[in-house]
Amino acid sequence: MTAPLDVPGSSTEAVPEATTAGLGEKAIQGRSLGQIAWMRLKRDKWALTGGVVIVVLVLLAVASVFLNAAHIIDPDTFHSELIDATFGRPTGAFGGISLQHPLGVDPANGRDLLARVLVGSQFSLLIAAGSTLLSVLIGVVMGLLGGFFGGWVDGVISWLMNAFLAFPLLLFAIALSGVVQQSAFGLTGNALHVLVLVFVIGFFNWPYIGRIVRGQTLSLREREFVDAARSQGARGGYILRHELLPNLLAPILVYTTLLIPTNILFEAALSFLGVGLHPPTPTWGGMLSDAVINGSYSVDPEYVLVPGLAIFITVMAFNLLGDGLRDALDPRAR
Amino acid sequence: MKRRKLISVALACAGLCLVSACGGSSSSSSGSAAFDAGNTSIVNASDATGGTLNYGMTNQFDSVDPGNTYYAFSWNFSRLYAVPLLSYNPAPGKAGENLVPGLATGMGTTSADGLTWTYHLKSGMKFADGEPITSADVKYAVERTFAKDVLPNGPAYFQTYLANAANYPGPYKDKDPNGLAAIETPDDTTVVFHLSQKFSDFNYLVANPQTAPVPPAKDTGANYQTQVVGSGPYTIKPGSVNPTTGFSLIKNPYWKSSNDPYIKQTADQINVSFNLAADDLDNRLLSGSIDLDLYGTGLNTAARSKVLSSAQLKKNTDAALSGFLWYYPIDTQVIPNVDCRKAVEYAADKTLFQNAYGGDLAGGDIASTVLPPNIIGYNKFDDYEALTQPGGDIQKAKDELAKCGKPTGFSFNVAVRGDRPKEVASAQALQTALAKVGIKIDILQYPTGQYGTSYIGSPSFMQQHNIGMGTYGWEADWPDGFGFLYSIASGNAILQAGNSNISMLNDPQVNNLLNQAAATKDQAQQTQIYQQIDKIMMDQATVLPEVYAKSLLYRPSDLTNVYVSSVFGMYDYTQIGKKSS
Numbered sequence: 001m002t003a004p005l006d007v008p009g010s011s012t013e014a015v016p017e018a019t020t021a022g023l024g025e026k027a028i029q030g031r032s033l034g035q036i037a038w039m040r041l042k043r044d045k046w047a048l049t050g051g052v053v054i055v056v057l058v059l060l061a062v063a064s065v066f067l068n069a070a071h072i073i074d075p076d077t078f079h080s081e082l083i084d085a086t087f088g089r090p091t092g093a094f095g096g097i098s099l100q101h102p103l104g105v106d107p108a109n110g111r112d113l114l115a116r117v118l119v120g121s122q123f124s125l126l127i128a129a130g131s132t133l134l135s136v137l138i139g140v141v142m143g144l145l146g147g148f149f150g151g152w153v154d155g156v157i158s159w160l161m162n163a164f165l166a167f168p169l170l171l172f173a174i175a176l177s178g179v180v181q182q183s184a185f186g187l188t189g190n191a192l193h194v195l196v197l198v199f200v201i202g203f204f205n206w207p208y209i210g211r212i213v214r215g216q217t218l219s220l221r222e223r224e225f226v227d228a229a230r231s232q233g234a235r236g237g238y239i240l241r242h243e244l245l246p247n248l249l250a251p252i253l254v255y256t257t258l259l260i261p262t263n264i265l266f267e268a269a270l271s272f273l274g275v276g277l278h279p280p281t282p283t284w285g286g287m288l289s290d291a292v293i294n295g296s297y298s299v300d301p302e303y304v305l306v307p308g309l310a311i312f313i314t315v316m317a318f319n320l321l322g323d324g325l326r327d328a329l330d331p332r333a334r
Numbered sequence: 335m336k337r338r339k340l341i342s343v344a345l346a347c348a349g350l351c352l353v354s355a356c357g358g359s360s361s362s363s364s365g366s367a368a369f370d371a372g373n374t375s376i377v378n379a380s381d382a383t384g385g386t387l388n389y390g391m392t393n394q395f396d397s398v399d400p401g402n403t404y405y406a407f408s409w410n411f412s413r414l415y416a417v418p419l420l421s422y423n424p425a426p427g428k429a430g431e432n433l434v435p436g437l438a439t440g441m442g443t444t445s446a447d448g449l450t451w452t453y454h455l456k457s458g459m460k461f462a463d464g465e466p467i468t469s470a471d472v473k474y475a476v477e478r479t480f481a482k483d484v485l486p487n488g489p490a491y492f493q494t495y496l497a498n499a500a501n502y503p504g505p506y507k508d509k510d511p512n513g514l515a516a517i518e519t520p521d522d523t524t525v526v527f528h529l530s531q532k533f534s535d536f537n538y539l540v541a542n543p544q545t546a547p548v549p550p551a552k553d554t555g556a557n558y559q560t561q562v563v564g565s566g567p568y569t570i571k572p573g574s575v576n577p578t579t580g581f582s583l584i585k586n587p588y589w590k591s592s593n594d595p596y597i598k599q600t601a602d603q604i605n606v607s608f609n610l611a612a613d614d615l616d617n618r619l620l621s622g623s624i625d626l627d628l629y630g631t632g633l634n635t636a637a638r639s640k641v642l643s644s645a646q647l648k649k650n651t652d653a654a655l656s657g658f659l660w661y662y663p664i665d666t667q668v669i670p671n672v673d674c675r676k677a678v679e680y681a682a683d684k685t686l687f688q689n690a691y692g693g694d695l696a697g698g699d700i701a702s703t704v705l706p707p708n709i710i711g712y713n714k715f716d717d718y719e720a721l722t723q724p725g726g727d728i729q730k731a732k733d734e735l736a737k738c739g740k741p742t743g744f745s746f747n748v749a750v751r752g753d754r755p756k757e758v759a760s761a762q763a764l765q766t767a768l769a770k771v772g773i774k775i776d777i778l779q780y781p782t783g784q785y786g787t788s789y790i791g792s793p794s795f796m797q798q799h800n801i802g803m804g805t806y807g808w809e810a811d812w813p814d815g816f817g818f819l820y821s822i823a824s825g826n827a828i829l830q831a832g833n834s835n836i837s838m839l840n841d842p843q844v845n846n847l848l849n850q851a852a853a854t855k856d857q858a859q860q861t862q863i864y865q866q867i868d869k870i871m872m873d874q875a876t877v878l879p880e881v882y883a884k885s886l887l888y889r890p891s892d893l894t895n896v897y898v899s900s901v902f903g904m905y906d907y908t909q910i911g912k913k914s915s
Contacts, residue, residue, distance in 0.1 A: 083689065084693070085689035086642060086693035086695045088638070088639070109686070189776075278776055280766075294756070295636065298636035299635050
């Protein structure tokens with residue numbers, strides 16, 4: 001059996017690209033594809049930066065949970081003394097930046113922007129990650145099944161994908177979030193709203209990755225190593241798990257990192273429409289829509305800048321990492 | 335009764351006038367440009383004529399057709415080309431709320447039983463095509479507003495109050511040559527309305543543009559708005575109406591100022607441009623290429639800060655009360671205990687509400703009553719320390735909570751229009767303030783489009799979702815207590831969808847008082863009744879008032895005869911002209 005992708009300890013006979021490092025006096029060592037990919041990724045400074053930024057963001061989001069609980073940051077307290085209601089902006093310069101409020105305050109109620117961006121990151125990242133995970137999970141399973149079994153299974157799954165793709169997702173999201181307001185599944189408040197958003201965004205986005213996986217599976221299942229496994233008596237389930245899935249890891253990984261920023265933006269779009277978490281819970285998209293609908297951008301551009309930059313940095317970081325991963329895992333794509 | 339959809343305004347000095355100058359003599363008092371001068375005096379009073387006025391707006395008319403429009407600005411502006419039977423006195427302040435003759439020679443005369451109202455038309459009034467205006471044109475104009483399938487926008491008061499009229503389909507379907515029996519035209523200058531019930535405010539009804547004459551031969555239904563035949567000092571320039579870009583008015587050559595002294599023919603032409611971007615409109619207004627924002631809701635945030643920080647520009651602005659009340663109805667079915675409701679009244683931080691709506695100049699004055707100051711019947715009182723302790727009275731709120739048997743607080747939901755950041759900010763202010771006494775609220779956001787019909791306007795939805803309060807705004811179709819209160823206070827006005835009596839107030843005493851007000855002709859008694867109803871609503875804590883809304887209006891310095899109409903809550907468009915440069 002051959003599994004071209006990383007199976008720990010095993011070496012592969014086909015190394016797709018000569019490694020430049022191997023030409024010197026050092027003994028030539030066999031490297032797994034995983035090692036090669038990691039080596040390439042290390043050389044890609046942009047991708048690494050993206051990765052580091054993501055780690056920092058996640059750490060900040062996690063830290064903000066504790067900081068908020070310990071009242072070190074305070075996203076909800078009003079400081080009406082810091083704002084000028086008539087002009088619709090904070091009294092201080094640059095959006096009311098001060099030692100107490102390093103990023104300024106929001107122009108409507110004078111709440112601390114740093115605290116709101118930090119707490120907002122919890123929800124924005126959680127929703128994006130959760131929904132991405134859901135999409136990937138459903139998409140991979142459906143794509144694998146359809147691609148591998150073909151016939152009527154593939155027919156049904158392909159039809160489902162088309163149906164989901166044709167679904168007016170935004171309208172559905174608005175309707176569902178409007179209906180599920182109070183408590184459901186034994187959950188209330190933010191936990192419920194996050195769950196609903198994860199479900200709505202995740203459940204309706206799976207066909208995209210599903211199609212990619214199905215296409216890859218279609219071509220992979222005709223390859224020699226699958227025939228070889230089959231000829232030795234391996235069954236469908238085994239082939240799916242041990243022969244096909246490892247080979248699909250690269251596209252799945254890449255697509256996942258690219259889907260996360262899409263979902264962050266989607267969450268922002270939903271907040272923009274007033275769907276999503278209930279006030280006063282901050283989300284990046286919610287802050288942005290607040291600033292834009294209210295016309296704050298013209299008098300208090302900092303209020304647009306702060307959540308806007310947060311979204312920009314996060315989306316950028318994931319995109320850089322995703323691109324880097326794709327280059328590293330699939331050299332032919334260059 | 336329905337609320338007029340747009341913002342209308344009231345006057346800063348209402349009720350019992352605080353400034354002596356603002357009362358009676360205002361029609362002659364002329365002011366020079368100063369901040370708020372347009373609220374109490376006519377700025378740049380002048381008889382200058384000529385020139386072209388260029389008006390702009392971010393939106394567009396629902397229809398230019400006087401029989402098919404329901405916006406305050408449009409009721410104000412349409413009087414230039416479509417004169418109703420009665421109109422409002424062209425004067426700043428309270429005096430502007432008095433009715434004056436329009437097409438009619440005077441106020442209607444009513445029969446002993448109060449069910450018949452008779453109006454006589456002035457002689458010599460002519461349409462812009464030279465044809466004389468007859469009572470048949472007025473009758474036809476009212477009749478066509480019954481055809482809601484063709485002209486859906488206007489209010490439906492005539493359907494409610496005219497005798498046997500509710501099912502009249504309008505002249506397009508009804509082929510009876512006599513038309514609607516409830517309106518009689520014994521001769522060419524007399525119109526008689528027969529009512530199904532006593533309605534002492536009927537004069538206000540005929541002051542809305544639905545009574546502006548329409549010649550039957552020229553009516554083309556929904557399309558009439560492109561070829562309205564003018565009956566005032568102006569007429570619509572033939573072929574100029576484009577529903578997305580605007581229209582122009584030119585002079586009606588047959589109009590004589592001696593026949594209608596309450597309206598002015600100043601500029602040679604008036605152009606109206608639709609659908610300008612808000613900030614663009616403000617900039618053009620400040621630079622002088624646009625003369626007025628016709629919508630009348632005031633400057634936007636960017637222009638506001640620019641204007642208010644320059645003394646030179648600020649003197650050309652008026653912070654005009656719009657006649658709108660922003661408030662929270664408190665649903666008495668969801669929160670049945672009056673003491674619990676009072677706790678909410680005391681705990682709410684009214685300063686934060688004012689901030690949420692844009693401060694004291696652009697947002698409004700903190701409100702303590704249901705009736706705003708421009709309404710006849712307004713009487714200043716303050717049940718819950720809104721004016722004396724606007725930050726909220728925690729102790730009193732806790733006392734009320736104890737009385738209502740929930741000393742540690744209770745919880746309910748609050749509805750807001752999610753796409754209106756001011757309302758969302760207001761709800762968060764409420765949330766913060768109520769949390770201090772243990773009242774927990776969750777804010778539910780709904781789309782504006784269906785808000786008034788299916789969400790806050792549906793009593794069963796409110797109950798199912800435990801929604802005790804919701805952000806809301808209200809103004810009157812005419813400036814007295816009946817026009818403002820009926821829909822939000824009468825138990826008879828409660829509807830299962832599109833309900834405006836969100837408090838679900840069904841108090842026999844209030845219902846009775848409203849009936850009395852409709853039946854009496856005594857204005858002093860009416861005024862007293864409206865005050866009484868206001869007091870009951872506040873005592874019962876069925877309404878948590880936020881602000882009497884204000885708009886920061888800008889008047890370029892070369893405009894003449896500019897002042898705020900207390901009825902419409904914006905400048906009176908029937909008097910404005912332009913200085914010759």
